[in-house]
Amino acid sequence: MLEGFNLTVAAGEVAVLWGPSGSGKSTLLAAVAGLVTIDSGEIEIRRDDAIVRVHELDDDGCASYRRSWLGYVFQFFNLVPTLSVEENLRLPLQLSSRSAGFEQDHQTILSLLTDVGLADRGQAYPAQLSGGEQQRIAVLRALVHQPAVVLADEPTGNLDQTNADNVIDLLMSRARSTRSALLLATHSERVAERADRVIDMQ
Amino acid sequence: MAVHLIAVSVDRSLAKLTAPWLGDDVLVLRKPAAKLDDYVALRTAWRNGDLAETLTEMTPVLEGEIENANSALHILGIDAFSWRVGGLFDSTLNADDQSVAATLATGAVLASEELPGDALLLQTALGEVRTQAWPLGALPENWLVADIGQVSRWLGTSEGSADLSYVLATQRQRQENWMGLAERMLPGVTAAAGQGEPELAGLPEGWTVARAGSDNTLRVFAGSIMFNLAALGSLSAVVAGFLLYQAAVVSFQREALLRQRLLALGVQRGTLRALFLLQTLIDGIAAGALGLLLGIALARVALSLTSPDAAIELTIDWVVWAKALGTAFLVSGAARMLASRRDSSVRKMPWITAALALAMLPGLFFDSWGLLGAFAGLLACCLLAVLTVGPGFVFADRFSVSRLPTIIQLGVNQLLAGRREMGAALTALALAIATAISIAVMVDSFRTDLLRVLDQRLIDPVYIALASPAEAEDEAGAVLRPSSVGRAASAELRERIQALDPDAVITATGEAQARVEGRRIDIMYGPFDSAHTRRYGYDRDLADGSVLANEQLLRAFDLVVDDALEVTRGDRLQALKIEGSFPGFGDVHPTLLVNVADAQRLEIEPRWSRFAVASERADALLAALVGDSRWRVRDAIGVRRSAEEQFDQTFAITRALTVLALLVAGFGTLAAMLALRLAQARQLALLRALGVSRRELWLMEVVRGLTLGGFACALALPLGLLMAWILCAVINPRSFGWMVSFQPTPAMVLPALAIGLGAALAATLISNWRAGHNPGADTSALVTGSGARGSESFGGDS
Known part of the structure; x- marks a missing residue:
């Protein structure tokens, strides 16, 4: 599906994969996440002196890589419905071993929620939130453990314009502040205009 | 389905042991010391329309025990001339009416199939009587049926004023089919539901009525x-x-x-x-x-x-x-x-x-x-x-x-x-x-x-139960059924025990049946001194006129310890005081423990059927007594293990x-x-x-x-x-x-x-x-x- 494709995204850079449906944006993201196996080629992620060769990882290796190196924002929010908002945000911290203890994590999460105007929704469950609220939580979940790479697959595809703008603001600002490379798939020109770089997948 | 099949199987095997005419829809009418004249008066009242119109049949019954070749048989005397097609006995015994009526009228008897039909030698009040017996498969084991007059003579009741055990009556049952269907679908449901006490309007004074089914405690159990x-x-x-x-x-x-x-x-x-x-x-x-x-x-x-x-x-x-x-x-x-x-x-x-x-x-x-x-x-x-x-x-x-x-x-x-x-x-x-x-x-x-109860009761090392010949052949049977026969065996047994160990202490008990409020109870009689009553959790001598009752009896008659109860047996009526109670695990009937003297007041002739032997030479006794078909010998450990x-x-x-x-x-x-x-x-x-x-x-x-x-x-x-x-x-x-x-x-x-x-x-x-x-x-x-x-x-x- 993807041939002769080369891409390097720097830390803190916002790169947008732009193109129509079926152009391979989501497949590329899945490949970077280790969710699909590539037939040939290489995917490398570097941070400081560490390096991960995603294409060489086995199943458990991919899981370990995703929990520590990666944040993912889906089009359909995909919060864990059986966990509260706070527990959803606590999950990546615990999985990536970046938890600083229950109370400290609680303070961190509360601070993040306050920043996005959802301080009072920590104990709510996803089903009790609006779409915009869910996606803001999903963005926080993807970035709370300060991953090297954040993948966002049509994060505004299911939102109205106002909520979409809020979510993109949040996603880009936090990715830049945490020095995470953001690879964002979209077919929205409005989103693409705000990227550091646009990769046209047509 | 497994439970249903097991229940039905159990029911069928028990049905072979019980009288089929004692169904739930049959009424038993009783009067203390009833005579045939009382039955005639009752029947006349029914014929005159003074009794409930729903009665469809009435027949007198004289029931007793008779001996045949050292085995006790139940004998049922019924009125051969009141036998009718589709009637109580005709339907329950599934016999051809003409042949049965004819058989009974000639003085012959009907017998359960396992009995030797052509060689019954009955020990009657008239002396030894050899009679011809016709096998009838529907009869329970060890049962005979004969004409009531014949039975009266054999049992030795006086001429013209023959004792009457009870009168059986059948009643039209509108819901009979529904109850029958319910019972077939959910075995035991009718026993569980209970049918209440029957009422019979116009019953002459002195008569009581009960359902035959409730009297049949084995079936209720x-x-x-x-x-x-x-x-x-x-x-x-x-x-x-x-x-x-x-x-x-x-x-x-x-x-x-x-x-x-x-x-x-x-x-x-x-x-x-x-x-x-x-x-x-x-x-x-x-x-x-x-x-x-x-x-x-x-x-x-x-x-x-x-x-x-x-x-x-x-x-x-x-x-x-x-x-x-x-x-x-x-x-x-x-x-x-x-x-x-x-x-x-x-x-x-x-x-x-x-x-x-x-x-x-x-x-x-x-x-x-x-x-x-x-x-x-x-x-x-x-x-x-x-x-x-x-x-x-x-x-x-x-x-x-x-x-x-x-x-x-x-x-x-x-x-x-x-x-x-x-x-x-x-x-x-x-x-x-x-x-x-x-x-x-x-x-x-x-x-x-x-x-705990076994430990309490099995304080002697050796237990012996006299067995009837039929039981002795059935080695698989573990039930120690009392026998009212075998006085000779009893005497010989005592002699042999004394010969082997002169210091052995033998505690003998016998069993009989009586009635309380018209319902059957078992009586176990013996020398209930403190050594014996300790087995039942009561460590004093049982005074004359006092009894120990099992839990079933207290419950059946709504009694408590210290209450009095009246026990009837034939013409005899004895007032007894309940001194204590004991758990009757496995007892099918309400049971009383009474002293021999009280048993004799109820005209029970002591016939010992069980023996507990306290002996220092238990092993020798067991070795010497085992293997004789007239009795069954068990050691306490064996009884406990078997239980x-x-x-x-x-x-x-x-x-x-x-x-x-x-x-x-x-x-x-x-x-x-x-x-x-x-x-x-x-x-x-x-x-x-x-x-x-x-x-x-x-x-x-x-x-x-x-x-x-x-x-x-x-x-x-x-x-x-x-x-x-x-x-x-x-x-x-x-x-x-x-x-x-x-x-x-x-x-x-x-x-x-x-x-x-x-x-x-x-x-x-x-x-x-x-x-x-x-x-x-x-x-x-x-x-x-x-x-x-x-x-x-x-x-x-x-």
């Missing part, structure tokens, strides 16, 4: 056993109902879209309903047929375990088929019906269930509700416990600890969120565990009581049934877990996408299984203990007349809890294994946005 088995067996249908309901809910969820599309395509709702009925019918037929096959196999195994030497005859008649298919169809239909109406009508279900439970609960407290009421109360407790499942989930959800590691939290939360899928499975599992706990506690408490073995064999079926119920519940939990896996598949894929490893997913599943098992155990433990108490303190007394001490120990409870927890865990892990992991496909679906949209698709809370 058997009926109670059958109903206990049937009721406990029915719990499996309740468990199955919950599981089917849950399966149907999942099925309806899956088919919802299909139904909508079919409706959109113009298929009528009636067609869909027909489809629903067809599915239910197929379910019912498949489950009924499979259940029947498994039931037959299980019944064979269970019967061969409990009575290895008995020939098993399982008759698969239309009742069995109807019950198998009917139960399966009804349970399946009800479960699917409820599952299809998960709307307002179902929301009312808890209230309806609570109202039903509260209506049935008083059955525990009112003895007059009988065994049926007790089981209704037991079911009410189960229903009330079931009602706590939903609120329990909500409570646990609200207060679940969020300081747990997230993976563990996820496992717990996944279960709580899957309450719709898991609620019924949890209920079924909890009910199965509770049933297992209750049975284990009741049986083991009973066993503890029994062993233990019998007890364990008896309850082997019950224990096997509880394990089976747990297995069924385990399978149900597996199905529920698979359904939950299906509903939460996308969530699991999401977790994989977030970096949760396979090992962590397994841990999550284990947590989920343990949480489910823990919930089930938490519900089952108090319910099981409550059910056990009901079995010990309510159902046992109402079934058999004795109370079992409620004495639970951790050892009785833990196995059921462990099996239940293990079943939940196994179901979870198997479902995980069967569902497998294909994270690549699942997670790529998440990324590409295919499949269900949004978190709403994850099931559970959302």
Whole structure:
């Protein structure tokens, strides 16, 4: 599906994969996440002196890589419905071993929620939130453990314009502040205009 | 079905031991020291229309015992000339009326088939009488039937004023067919329901009326056993109902879209309903047929375990088929019906269930509700416990600890969120565990009581029971049946014991029957000094005019210790004071222990049938006395071991049934877990996408299984203990007349809890294994946005 494709995204850079449906944006993201196996080629992620060769990882290796190196924002929010908002945000911290203890994590999460105007929704469950609220939580979940790479697959595809703008603001600002490379798939020109770089997948 | 077949088999084997004319619809009319003249007056009153018009037949009976070649036979004298086609004896004995009437009229007798018909030599009041006997298969063992005049002469009652044992009367029973059908469908239900005391308007003074069935205590006893088995067996249908309901809910969820599309395509709702009925019918037929096959196999195994030497005859008649298919169809239909109406009508279900439970609960407290009421109360407790499942989930959800590691939290939360899928499975599992706990506690408490009583009673090393020749041939028979014959054997036995050990102390007892308030009781007479009464928990000499009564007797006549009771035997009436009571485990009849002098006042001629021997030379006595067919010799250890073995064999079926119920519940939990896996598949894929490893997913599943098992155990433990108490303190007394001490120990409870927890865990892990992991496909679906949209698709809370 993807041939002769080369891409390097720097830390803190916002790169947008732009193109129509079926152009391979989501497949590329899945490949970077280790969710699909590539037939040939290489995917490398570097941070400081560490390096991960995603294409060489086995199943458990991919899981370990995703929990520590990666944040993912889906089009359909995909919060864990059986966990509260706070527990959803606590999950990546615990999985990536970046938890600083229950109370400290609680303070961190509360601070993040306050920043996005959802301080009072920590104990709510996803089903009790609006779409915009869910996606803001999903963005926080993807970035709370300060991953090297954040993948966002049509994060505004299911939102109205106002909520979409809020979510993109949040996603880009936090990715830049945490020095995470953001690879964002979209077919929205409005989103693409705000990227550091646009990769046209047509 | 296994329980039903076993119950019917037990019923048939017991029917061979009891008189068939003592049916529930037959009335027994009694008058103390009644004479034939009294019967004539009674019959005249009936013919004149002074008695109830519903009576259809009346016949006098003289019953007694007569000896034939050193064996005691029951003899029944009936009026040969009142024999009529389709009448009481004609229908119950299934004999040709002409031949029977002719046979009796010629002075010959009818005899049970095992008796040597052409060589009966009866020891009568007239001396030895050789008579011709015609075999009649419907007669119970050791029974003779002859004309009442003949019997009167043989038993030595005076001419012209012959004693009359009782008068049998039949009554038109409008509901007879319904009761009969109910009894065939649920064996023991009529005994459990009780029929109340009959009333007969216009009965002359001095006469009392009772149902023959209630006088037939062996059948009542058997009926109670059958109903206990049937009721406990029915719990499996309740468990199955919950599981089917849950399966149907999942099925309806899956088919919802299909139904909508079919409706959109113009298929009528009636067609869909027909489809629903067809599915239910197929379910019912498949489950009924499979259940029947498994039931037959299980019944064979269970019967061969409990009575290895008995020939098993399982008759698969239309009742069995109807019950198998009917139960399966009804349970399946009800479960699917409820599952299809998960709307307002179902929301009312808890209230309806609570109202039903509260209506049935008083059955525990009112003895007059009988065994049926007790089981209704037991079911009410189960229903009330079931009602706590939903609120329990909500409570646990609200207060679940969020300081747990997230993976563990996820496992717990996944279960709580899957309450719709898991609620019924949890209920079924909890009910199965509770049933297992209750049975284990009741049986083991009973066993503890029994062993205590055995230790109390078996204080002498050697026990001997005189055996009739028929019993001696039956080596498999473990019942020490008393015999009223064998005085010579008794004397010889004493001589041989004294010869072997002059210091041996022999305690001899005999048995007889009498009546209290017209109902049969057993009397055991002997020298009840303090050494003897200690065996019954009473360590003083039993004074003249005082008796010890078993629990059944106190219960049957609503008496307490220190009350007086009047015992009648023939013309004799004796007032006795109840000095104490003792547990009568295994006693079929209400029983009194009386001194020999009191027995003689009731005109009982002492005939010793049992001997307890205290001797320093027990081994020598055992070696010398064993092998003689006139008596059966047992040592105390052997009697104890035999009693233990019998007890364990008896309850082997019950224990096997509880394990089976747990297995069924385990399978149900597996199905529920698979359904939950299906509903939460996308969530699991999401977790994989977030970096949760396979090992962590397994841990999550284990947590989920343990949480489910823990919930089930938490519900089952108090319910099981409550059910056990009901079995010990309510159902046992109402079934058999004795109370079992409620004495639970951790050892009785833990196995059921462990099996239940293990079943939940196994179901979870198997479902995980069967569902497998294909994270690549699942997670790529998440990324590409295919499949269900949004978190709403994850099931559970959302």
